[in-house]
Amino acid sequence: MQAARDFSHYVKNLDSGLAHIDLAVEGVSCAGCMAKIERGLSAIPDVTLARVNLTDRRVALEWRRGELDPSRFIDRLAELGYKAYPFETAGAEAAEAESARFLLRCLGVAAFATMNVMMLSIPVWSGNVSDMIPEQRDFFHWLSALIALPAAAYAGQPFFRSAFRALRSGNVNMDVPISIGVTLALGMSVVETVNHAEHAYFDAAIMLLTFLLVGRTLDQNMRLKTRAVAGNLAALKAETAVKFIGNDEISVVPVAAIRPGDVVMVRPGERCAVDGTVIEGQSEIDQSLITGETLYAKAAHGTAVYAGSLNISGTLRVRVSAASEGTLLAEITRLLDNALQARSRYVQLADRASRLYAPVVHATALLTMLGWVLAGASWHDAIVTAVAVLIITCPCALGLAIPTVQTVASGAMFRAGVLLNSGDAIERVAEVDRVIFDKTGTLTLPELDVINSMNIPPDVFDLAGRLALASHHPVAAAVARAAQGKSPLAGAVEVPGQGVRCVLEGVELRLGRPSFCGADRLANEVLSLDPEASVVAFSHGDSRHVFAVRQQLRPDAASVIAALRARGVGIEILSGDREPAVQAAAQSLGISEWRASVTPADKIARIEVLKRQGVKVMMVGDGLNDAPSLAAAHVSMSPISAAHLSQATADLVFLGKPLAPVVAAIDFSRKALRLMRQNLVLAVGYNILAVPLAIAGIVTPLIAAAAMSGSSVLVMLNALRARRTSPERP
Amino acid sequence: MEVLVILVPLALALGAVGLLGFLWSLRSGQYDDLEGAAWRAIADDEPAADAPPQTPPA
Numbered sequence: 001m002q003a004a005r006d007f008s009h010y011v012k013n014l015d016s017g018l019a020h021i022d023l024a025v026e027g028v029s030c031a032g033c034m035a036k037i038e039r040g041l042s043a044i045p046d047v048t049l050a051r052v053n054l055t056d057r058r059v060a061l062e063w064r065r066g067e068l069d070p071s072r073f074i075d076r077l078a079e080l081g082y083k084a085y086p087f088e089t090a091g092a093e094a095a096e097a098e099s100a101r102f103l104l105r106c107l108g109v110a111a112f113a114t115m116n117v118m119m120l121s122i123p124v125w126s127g128n129v130s131d132m133i134p135e136q137r138d139f140f141h142w143l144s145a146l147i148a149l150p151a152a153a154y155a156g157q158p159f160f161r162s163a164f165r166a167l168r169s170g171n172v173n174m175d176v177p178i179s180i181g182v183t184l185a186l187g188m189s190v191v192e193t194v195n196h197a198e199h200a201y202f203d204a205a206i207m208l209l210t211f212l213l214v215g216r217t218l219d220q221n222m223r224l225k226t227r228a229v230a231g232n233l234a235a236l237k238a239e240t241a242v243k244f245i246g247n248d249e250i251s252v253v254p255v256a257a258i259r260p261g262d263v264v265m266v267r268p269g270e271r272c273a274v275d276g277t278v279i280e281g282q283s284e285i286d287q288s289l290i291t292g293e294t295l296y297a298k299a300a301h302g303t304a305v306y307a308g309s310l311n312i313s314g315t316l317r318v319r320v321s322a323a324s325e326g327t328l329l330a331e332i333t334r335l336l337d338n339a340l341q342a343r344s345r346y347v348q349l350a351d352r353a354s355r356l357y358a359p360v361v362h363a364t365a366l367l368t369m370l371g372w373v374l375a376g377a378s379w380h381d382a383i384v385t386a387v388a389v390l391i392i393t394c395p396c397a398l399g400l401a402i403p404t405v406q407t408v409a410s411g412a413m414f415r416a417g418v419l420l421n422s423g424d425a426i427e428r429v430a431e432v433d434r435v436i437f438d439k440t441g442t443l444t445l446p447e448l449d450v451i452n453s454m455n456i457p458p459d460v461f462d463l464a465g466r467l468a469l470a471s472h473h474p475v476a477a478a479v480a481r482a483a484q485g486k487s488p489l490a491g492a493v494e495v496p497g498q499g500v501r502c503v504l505e506g507v508e509l510r511l512g513r514p515s516f517c518g519a520d521r522l523a524n525e526v527l528s529l530d531p532e533a534s535v536v537a538f539s540h541g542d543s544r545h546v547f548a549v550r551q552q553l554r555p556d557a558a559s560v561i562a563a564l565r566a567r568g569v570g571i572e573i574l575s576g577d578r579e580p581a582v583q584a585a586a587q588s589l590g591i592s593e594w595r596a597s598v599t600p601a602d603k604i605a606r607i608e609v610l611k612r613q614g615v616k617v618m619m620v621g622d623g624l625n626d627a628p629s630l631a632a633a634h635v636s637m638s639p640i641s642a643a644h645l646s647q648a649t650a651d652l653v654f655l656g657k658p659l660a661p662v663v664a665a666i667d668f669s670r671k672a673l674r675l676m677r678q679n680l681v682l683a684v685g686y687n688i689l690a691v692p693l694a695i696a697g698i699v700t701p702l703i704a705a706a707a708m709s710g711s712s713v714l715v716m717l718n719a720l721r722a723r724r725t726s727p728e729r730p
Numbered sequence: 731m732e733v734l735v736i737l738v739p740l741a742l743a744l745g746a747v748g749l750l751g752f753l754w755s756l757r758s759g760q761y762d763d764l765e766g767a768a769w770r771a772i773a774d775d776e777p778a779a780d781a782p783p784q785t786p787p788a
Contacts, residue, residue, distance in 0.1 A: 030769070031766075031772070034766060034769060034770070052766060053762060053763040053766055054765040054766030054769065055762070055764055055765045056763065101756065104756055104761060105753065105756060108749065108752040108753060108756065109749065112745055112748055112749040112752065115745065116741070116742065116745040119741060136734075139734075143738065147742070147745075
């Protein structure tokens with residue numbers, strides 16, 4: 001049944017007769033892996049380049065076009081012990097990478113200019129108190145201007161552009177006072193230099209840009225890294241579909257290469273990767289990822305199936321109506337758009353701070369100027385003093401206060417198994433006072449598990465596990481997993497819709513429906529103990545056993561719920577599943593507020609009610625049916641097993657089996673928010689100390705430079721504390 | 731103070747060389763993989779030492 005894998009979708013043909021492919025690789029963590037992979041791949045004939053990128057966990061490969069099949073690389077990596085899959089850079093990630101390079105270029109220009117201007121400024125500062133003649137000072141000022149003006153024009157672009165965009169849409173952001181301050185400082189310095197004055201502020205202006213660009217670059221790199229990890233995870237899911245390329249000819253292609261109108265085959269035990277309509281075959285499908293409902297639905301000719309549905313019993317042919325990126329119910333898309341719009345109204349802490357800050361700063365500068373004119377100073381002196389106020393108050397440390405904390409905190413969260421989709425999510429997570437969990441796949445593990453294994457003799461369990469390997473049915477797969485069956489039994493045959501059977505040493509073995517194994521009575525006994533479980537029966541000659549299979553709660557669910565309560569966070573379950581199943585989960589976790597059979601629209605309605613009461617809701621869910629409510633909530637989180645769309649909508653994604661990252665995210669975010677506020681206070685406080693000097697007109701460029709670098713370093717050091725969570729954490 | 735005529739252009743030229751060097755390194759992708767580059771510095775030679783028992787091409 002193994003069809004050819006077709007990766008041509010991912011291969012880029014270069015001009016020089018070479019082909020290029022990027023692979024995402026799992027488990028590359030050290031220099032040893034890097035060398036092993038590069039050597040292993042270079043040993044393949046015709047390969048001209050194999051280079052591992054350890055930051056992004058990717059391999060770039062080039063080879064001479066011809067015989068070599070890209071799937072060879074994947075097999076080779078598998079031999080070396082690494083799971084790999086071709087990777088296609090998403091548009092958003094490419095744009096982020098480009099802007100990261102631009103920021104780094106700006107930072108380089110600004111930093112070199114700062115160093116050179118400083119080299120000229122220090123003689124002037126020391127010369128002013130010793131024996132520098134005015135002509136030499138002017139010469140140095142002109143040289144500074146020569147360096148600083150073009151450098152600021154280039155390196156200031158990110159700020160000028162953003163300020164211009166904000167002003168055009170009638171807003172004020174942090175970049176507006178920065179742009180005004182830098183422009184005025186440079187303009188005034190040129191005028192002062194022309195007039196042979198003692199002070200010029202070229203150094204302060206260009207240093208300001210350098211520090212701010214450090215903050216921007218950190219921020220950008222953090223986002224880039226998260227994007228890269230998320231992109232790899234998506235690629236490593238290796239979503240493929242079996243496509244008909246002729247009447248009976250099939251080929252395994254990446255989902256990205258499927259187009260509407262194609263016909264794909266979905267075998268039992270496979271997840272459908274596309275939206276479409278069944279054109280042939282009959283089966284039962286599990287749509288729990290889409291609706292939360294764990295009972296199977298019937299599928300036959302004409303039934304619409306959605307991406308994420310799990311095919312249970314029969315093989316289906318599906319005509320694709322919408323491929324990878326368009327796969328979704330129209331209803332969910334519509335709800336999603338509305339909900340996302342609502343959230344974009346959230347104003348980040350940095351922008352709130354700058355909205356307050358900019359008018360105050362500009363008013364102070366204006367008042368200083370008017371004050372000095374009223375006190376009898378010349379217009380020239382008054383303007384020079386006012387510009388000095390602007391330079392001193394320029395939000396240098398303010399621009400670093402938030403990105404530095406975000407960078408450090410997101411790194412710490414990453415180590416705790418949480419990926420940030422959006423940087424400002426930290427602020428919103430910190431404010432959360434109620435967490436709403438979805439049940440299926442979130443509180444419970446996404447895969448089924450055998451729950452009565454202690455009642456079954458180990459040798460029977462082992463035999464059943466080996467027999468179960470012959471079936472694609474998800475319940476059988478759960479038995480095989482639980483028994484850790486490795487060697488399938490020879491000669492096992494699948495009886496469609498019934499189960500599997502084989503003959504071992506003259507004794508017949510059967511695994512499947514209770515009726516197929518003659519174990520109806522036993523199955524009813526097991527079901528009466530746990531009505532929510534699915535049962536699979538096993539017969540070995542005359543002996544009968546019944547396995548109860550169900551989704552189990554995540555191992556640490558109870559302790560996570562307790563930890564959240566200890567932090568004063570309310571808990572609630574909203575699930576699309578049936579009432580008894582939800583009730584059982586809620587009871588075992590001690591959660592009193594739960595709702596079952598909830599539709600996506602109901603979930604949003606419930607979140608809206610809470611919002612109106614002023615509750616900040618965090619939604620944790622995984623299914624497509626959760627996507628709109630994830631977007632509607634104040635902040636949202638998804639497990640990595642979630643459907644594509646929910647992952648894209650969630651602010652945070654957590655990795656692995658435990659639920660503990662939910663608590664970690666809240667702890668780190670609360671700490672980070674506290675540090676962000678502290679940093680804002682530090683930055684503003686520092687400025688408040690220096691402003692009286694500026695208003696009094698006694699600020700020299702030396703004081704401006706010292707104030708700026710001092711406050712920036714202080715803020716950066718404080719941000720480093722975000723690596724650890726609060727001591728009160730158990 | 732005539733020495734300034736030599737020293738100042740020299741200082742500026744050195745600064746410009748540094749900047750050009752940085753821009754070149756940026757363009758040639760040296761900042762694309764900061765973690766890997768840190769390891770390559772110490773790891774690149776080591777594999778060469780045990781290169782002979784290289785796995786034969788499969």
